[in-house]
Amino acid sequence: MKKILFSFALITAAFSAGAQTMYDAINYSRDNYYGTARTLGLGNAVTAIGGDLGTISINPAGSAVAGYSQFTISPGLTMSTTAASWAPSYFDGWSTSATYNSPQTFGSAYKDSRTKFIMPNIGVNLRLETGNKRGIVSYSFGFISNMSNNFLDRISSEGQNGAAGANGYLTSLSGAMAAGATSCGLDPSIMDYTDQYSSNFPWNYIAAYNGGLINFNDDVMDAETGEQLIEYYGSSETKFLNDDGWYEYFTPGVLNQRSIRSISGSKNDIVMNFGMNFNDNFFLGINLGVPVTSYRYVESFTEQSANPAEFPLTPEFDLDGKHVVDPLTYFDEADYYYKYNSDVSGIYAKVGFIWLPTSNLRLGAAVKTPTAYTISETWRVDVDTYFTNPSGHENASTPDAENNYNFRSPYSLNVGAAYTLGKAGMVSVDYEFADYSIMRYSTLEDYYTSNPFYYVNRLNQLFCGSQHSLRIGAEYRPTPFVTLRAGYNFTTNPEKVYTDNEGYTVDATYYDNNFDFYENGNATLQSFKYVKAPITSLSCGIGITTPGSFFADFALRRTTYPSEYFSPYSTYIFYDDNSAIVSPCVKSDRNLIDAVLTLGWRF
Numbered sequence: 228m229k230k231i232l233f234s235f236a237l238i239t240a241a242f243s244a245g246a247q248t249m250y251d252a253i254n255y256s257r258d259n260y261y262g263t264a265r266t267l268g269l270g271n272a273v274t275a276i277g278g279d280l281g282t283i284s285i286n287p288a289g290s291a292v293a294g295y296s297q298f299t300i301s302p303g304l305t306m307s308t309t310a311a312s313w314a315p316s317y318f319d320g321w322s323t324s325a326t327y328n329s330p331q332t333f334g335s336a337y338k339d340s341r342t343k344f345i346m347p348n349i350g351v352n353l354r355l356e357t358g359n360k361r362g363i364v365s366y367s368f369g370f371i372s373n374m375s376n377n378f379l380d381r382i383s384s385e386g387q388n389g390a391a392g393a394n395g396y397l398t399s400l401s402g403a404m405a406a407g408a409t410s411c412g413l414d415p416s417i418m419d420y421t422d423q424y425s426s427n428f429p430w431n432y433i434a435a436y437n438g439g440l441i442n443f444n445d446d447v448m449d450a451e452t453g454e455q456l457i458e459y460y461g462s463s464e465t466k467f468l469n470d471d472g473w474y475e476y477f478t479p480g481v482l483n484q485r486s487i488r489s490i491s492g493s494k495n496d497i498v499m500n501f502g503m504n505f506n507d508n509f510f511l512g513i514n515l516g517v518p519v520t521s522y523r524y525v526e527s528f529t530e531q532s533a534n535p536a537e538f539p540l541t542p543e544f545d546l547d548g549k550h551v552v553d554p555l556t557y558f559d560e561a562d563y564y565y566k567y568n569s570d571v572s573g574i575y576a577k578v579g580f581i582w583l584p585t586s587n588l589r590l591g592a593a594v595k596t597p598t599a600y601t602i603s604e605t606w607r608v609d610v611d612t613y614f615t616n617p618s619g620h621e622n623a624s625t626p627d628a629e630n631n632y633n634f635r636s637p638y639s640l641n642v643g644a645a646y647t648l649g650k651a652g653m654v655s656v657d658y659e660f661a662d663y664s665i666m667r668y669s670t671l672e673d674y675y676t677s678n679p680f681y682y683v684n685r686l687n688q689l690f691c692g693s694q695h696s697l698r699i700g701a702e703y704r705p706t707p708f709v710t711l712r713a714g715y716n717f718t719t720n721p722e723k724v725y726t727d728n729e730g731y732t733v734d735a736t737y738y739d740n741n742f743d744f745y746e747n748g749n750a751t752l753q754s755f756k757y758v759k760a761p762i763t764s765l766s767c768g769i770g771i772t773t774p775g776s777f778f779a780d781f782a783l784r785r786t787t788y789p790s791e792y793f794s795p796y797s798t799y800i801f802y803d804d805n806s807a808i809v810s811p812c813v814k815s816d817r818n819l820i821d822a823v824l825t826l827g828w829r830f
Contacts, residue, residue: 247632249686249735252666253721254378255520255571255600256636257694258494259762260285261347261374263301264780264825268768269700270714272655274643275591277510277581280350281825284373284496285641285657286579286593287512290352291367291502295829301348303823307379310336311815313386313486316396319809333814339383345493347374347823352500364507369500376494377819378522382791384813385485387533389478396808397478398800400530401461401561403810405441405476406799408432408459415443421623430625431565431608438610439621440561442540447474462612463530463538463558480537484530486795486813492522494571508583513576518598520571528795531560535615556614564609573600573636589645597665600634632680633669637661637694650704657698663691663721682742690735692757694721710770712782720760720789725752734758760789776829786819 260271262281273282277289280299312333350371357363389397408418411432417423418436435441440462447456450472460466464476497519502512532538538558579593611622638661645655666687668680678684700714725733727750738745738752745752768782792814800808 247668247680247683249666249683249690252634252636252668252683252687253663253691254522255494255602255634256598256661256663256666258375258639259377259786261303261345261377261821261823263299263348263827264303264768264782264823265712265770267347267784267821267823268712268714268766268770268780268782269655269702270698270716270764270766272643272645272657272698272700272714274579274593274641274655274657275581275589275645276643276653276655277591280352280369280371280827281348281373283350283352283369283371283500283512283514284375284498284516286581286591286643287498287500287514287577288502288510288579288581288591288593290369290500290512291365291504291510292581293352293354293367296351296353297827297829298351299348299825299827301346301823301825303345303347303821304342305345305377305379305822306340306342306820307381308338308340308818308820309380309382309815310338311382311384311813312336313384313484314812314814315386315388316398316808316811318396319807333812334386336816337383337385339381341379341381341489341491343379343491345374345377345821345823346372347821348372348825350498361506363503363505365504367500367502367504367512369498369502371498371500373496373498374493375496375518376520377821378490378492378494379819380488380490380817382486382488382813382815382817384815385483386811387481388484388530388811389481397480397482398796398798398808398810399461399463399478399482400484400528400563400796401435401440401463401558402476402478403461403796403799404432404435405459405461405464407797408436408441409457412457413459414457415445418443424625424628430628434608434610434623434625435563436623437621438623439612439614440563440610444474462540462561462614463532465539481533482530483533484795484811485528487527489525490523492520494518494520510581511578512580513578516575516577516595516598518571518573518575518600520569522569522571524567526565526567528563529560532558535559540614556619557616559613559615561613562609562611565606566609567604567606569602569604571600571602571634573598573634575599587647587649589647590643591645592640592642595639597638598636600636601631601671602634603629603631605629631671633671635665635667635669637663637665641696643698650707652701652703652710654702655700657696657700659696659698661694661696661721663694664688666691682739685742685746686735686739689725689738689752690723691721692723692755693719695719708772710772712766712768712770714764714766714784716762716764716766716786718762720758720762722758722760723755724758725755727752762789763787778827778829780825780827782821782823784821784823786821788817788819791815791817 266281277292282289352369535557575598641659643657764786766784
């Protein structure tokens with residue numbers, strides 16, 4: 228069983244520097260607008276409507292439309308529901324495509340949910356009359372916080388790797404970690420020296436070594452020079468000296484594996500707004516926006532031997548592959564824990580207008596500059612490994628690492644049209660465009676000789692493109708004091724997948740694993756298509772207006788996300804014919820349900 232280790236250098240870099248992947252860039256950049264219950268109920272198709280504080284984040288001109296000053300506060304609840312299923316390792320005879328095209332067979336879905344209180348809107352807008360009948364009729368000044376994304380999620384899945392019906396193919400987290408440490412050529416002196424946690428060495432491998440998850444094989448020597456070679460094996464693996472005189476490693480028995488990912492946090496746009504009303508039919512506005520993001524990610528992975536007697540630690544097999552020499556103890560269970568927190572703040576400008584060419588038709592548009600972000604992140608790794616006969620326990624914990632860097636998100640353009648049906652209601656349609664290919668990471672300091680973000684920025688450039696959003700909303704007023712609303716959203720995925728000159732399907736992960744091969748011109752990307760993974764939502768709401776200054780709105784929204792596929796650990800067993808034993812995969816289907824109540828006062 229030969230391991231071709233070409234995919235771990237970039238994985239190591241990711242663990243040494245926190246997040247900073249293409250998918251994190253998309254996550255930080257994407258907007259899933261909330262606002263008030265009115266804008267939520269209308270599906271946020273409000274570019275041409277205005278008049279409500281929730282509309283201001285989408286079109287700054289919305290503040291100038293209202294003929295009054297107002298204050299709103301919008302508490303709410305959000306619930307994330309997830310159905311996750313597990314697929315064990317399998318043999319891929321010709322590994323050329325991404326995980327989402329894999330033929331893995333998934334088991335029954337395990338459902339999980341989380342509920343959290345949110346405050347998607349709070350703000351005030353002041354209207355100042357000029358006294359003019361023509362020209363600038365009024366000014367408006369606003370200070371508003373509108374929620375623009377919600378990361379709440381919890382993914383729980385488990386299964387047996389190598390059990391009956393799983394094709395008998397076995398991989399393990401400890402095997403993947405050992406392969407990565409071997410690929411990086413990490414000397415045991417580095418792994419033993421825990422002060423290396425303060426350096427640029429890969430903390431995940433150092434913690435795995437000190438926590439008993441991986442072990443150094445000190446029997447591997449260069450046949451010509453007699454020098455010690457760097458080679459690690461997992462505590463759930465057995466080493467075998469083959470007829471050619473080199474070591475192979477394999478997972479000898481069934482493992483019960485469990486993966487849990489818990490995510491929380493949100494993005495809120497704090498907006499300082501200025502608007503102008505020209506002749507009561509043309510409205511202009513500008514925002515200075517400060518998006519503030521809190522992102523919390525916790526990942527835990529457990530693998531436990533179904534029968535510890537099948538997992539002797541540090542044995543050697545005789546050449547017949549059957550007789551075990553000197554088993555010392557047995558692998559029982561390993562727990563791997565990774566915690567990542569990021570706090571993100573930025574600044575952008577946005578300008579927009581709303582025009583009423585007729586008494587019924589409204590047109591609007593807004594353009595937003597790229598956002599300049601500063602990202603502060605911390606992360607840590609904890610490893611626990613348990614043994615039996617005799618019982619034992621090894622563990623290691625890294626300190627909290629810190630990193631700070633800059634990030635530039637896409638610009639966006641949105642246009643909209645609305646048609647009012649007298650006092651009976653209206654319909655509205657929005658279209659929004661964003662260019663994700665311009666996303667870039669950079670250091671806080673100037674650098675001259677190297678770019679630590681070259682790899683990920685290259686992936687951003689090649690594998691990210693345009694995102695398109697369609698929003699539709701409708702409002703019906705059965706009585707002067709009651710309004711019913713409904714909305715629909717459809718947002719495309721900006722991720723690209725290519726076909727290269729040899730006919731291989733190449734996504735960002737595959738290109739990343741073979742980065743130098745493509746960058747050096749050994750193969751070239753040809754045509755591309757976008758990944759068909761849209762985000763859709765349906766919403767409804769009701770509004771109540773009183774004869775006085777008070778008004779209230781309520782809305783419900785259900786957002787459906789595309790299926791997400793991920794492996795809890797990397798595929799690490801490859802063969803010369805480009806086949807591989809692919810690591811287990813988790814399929815997750817997520818829905819987000821939001822309920823928002825807006826209380827408002829006009830003055």
